[in-house]
Amino acid sequence: MTPEIAQPDALAAGTTATRAVKGRGRVPWRFLGSRALFYLFTLWAALTINFFLPRMMKGDAVDQYLARNRNVSPEAAEALRALLGLDTDKSLLQQYLDYWGLLLRGDLGISLLHGLRPVTEVIAQALPWTIGLVGFATVVSFAIGTIGGAVVGWRRGSRLDALVPITTFLGTIPYFWLGLLAIAVFSVNLGWFPIGKAYGVGVTPEWSLEFVGEVIVHGTLPALTIIIASLGGWMLGMRNMMLTVLDEDYITVAQAKGMPNRRVLWGYAARNAVLPQIQSFALSIGFIVGGTIVMEMVFSYPGVGKLLLDATNAKDYALMQGVFLILTISVLVANIIADIAYAFLDPRTRQTEA
Structure with a gap:
C-alpha cells in the first residue's frame, strides 16, 4: 500500500497570524538592520533639506524683526545674524557644518520670535499640549474605527x-467648518464647552486636579472633532480589508471546523486585516507632533502646529528647523515601530525584504 501523504492544515498554514506565532521567538536582525540604515539615510536627507530650504526663502528672521522694530542699529542687526547663524561672512557650507555641530550637541539655536529663548525650551512648552490632545484623539479614533470596521465587515449586509x-461623509467635511460648527453649537448656543484655549484666562498652569480638570474640559470639544473627522477613514479601510480577508480559504475552514465566531473574527480575520492599518497608524502617530494646524487655529490651542505656522510667517529659521527636526524624528520612530510590529505579525515581510 502506498502510504498516505499528510496534507497541511489550511487553517494552520494559511494565516499570517498562525505563522507569526510559530516564528515569534526569532528576532529579524537582518531585516531590522536594513531598515535602520534606510532610516538613518532618510534622517540625514531630511535634516539637510531642513537646513537649505528656509535659506532659499526671501529674507530671514532678522529682516522680519527689523520690519517690526525700526530703531535697531545696523551693528545690532549684524550681531543678531551672527547669533542666529546667519552671518553673511560665512559660506553656506560653513553654516551647514556649524548647523550639524550644534545639532549633535543638542543645541537647536535660539528663537528670535520668542525673545531669544532657546528653541528647545519653546518646543518643550508646546509639545505636551499637542501630544496630549492630538495623540489621544488619534489613538481613540484608530481604536474605534478599526474595531468598528472589523465588526461592520464581519456583519456585511x-x-x-x-x-x-x-462616518465617511463626516470625514469629507473640511475640518475648519467642522470645528466652527462645533463651537457654534456646543459652545455658543448650548454652552457645554469653552470656546477655545487650553485653559481659562488668568489661570496659572500647575499640577493640580482643578487645573487638570479644566484642561480636560477645554480639550474635549477639539478632541471630539478630530475623532469625528478621522473616524471614517479608519472604519472604511478596516471594513474593506475585512471583506477581502473573509473570502480567504482559512476563514472558510475555520468556520467549517465549528470554531466560535468570536475567535474567527478576532483571532484570524481581524488580525490579518489590521496589518495595512498599522502603517497608516504609524504615520498618523508621527504627524501628531506636527499637530493639527487648522485645529489649533480654530480652537486657539497652544500646540506645535501653531508654533510652526508662526515660525514660518516670521521666518524664524531656528524654530522652524527645531520643529521640523522633532517632526522628522517622530515620523521615523513611528515607522520603525510599525516595521518591527509588521515583521513580527507578518513573517513574509522580513523574509521578502531582508
Missing part, C-alpha cells in the same frame, strides 16, 4: 453598513 457612509 446588515444595518451596520450604514455607519460607513455616515
